[in-house]
Amino acid sequence: MLELRPNCECCDEDLKPDQPGAWICSFECTFCTACANQRLHGSCPNCGGELLPRPLRSGAALARPHKSGYASPQAVQKAESQAKKIPAALYAGRDFSARFGSGLFKFKVAGNGLTIGHIGAEVAFDPDQGVFSDGQ
Structure with missing residues (x-):
């Protein structure tokens, strides 16, 4: 699930998940519109990727857990490895x-x-x- 980071990584502006104005790269680096367009010129300073408008997640989608049963990416735990330890x-x-x-x-x-x-x-x-x- 896409992690909706709450602040611009450049200027620390608050970015609400249910409002437009956030831009992300493919690694989910997050920036406000002003920084994305004026300071960064549409390119992520961390990975060099293109910055695109972040999708909105509003109302019921924010309150409802993901269909996996987890409320947020932070709550998702990786499955334990199937590899067996050999003495x-x-x-x-x-x-x-x-x-x-x-x-x-x-x-x-x-x-x-x-x-x-x-x-x-x-x-x-x-x-x-x-x-x-x-x-x-």
Whole structure:
């Protein structure tokens, strides 16, 4: 669902969802008419995209939840990943390789982490810390 941002990102003017005067790009950057036309000349300063009039959402559409059952995009939660976690111990010390694009990557499960190597460079991921290191 389109996020109707309440203010111009340039001058902070209030922009009501049920009134014209708001302009957006494809990333939903939001600007008032004055900024969109006079300052930005119809082009988003963030992404370079074209600014177009934002659709209106009025009356009952503002009060009624989206047909998904959620009232607003902020309330929408992403579905949990269907991927299953595999215990690292099952694959400890084993090497795997895969080709992504033009590169060949090597994967090695070690302890509770994963090491990824690519053309001589090696990077390790520590899931407990949530960080990458240079594999040293």
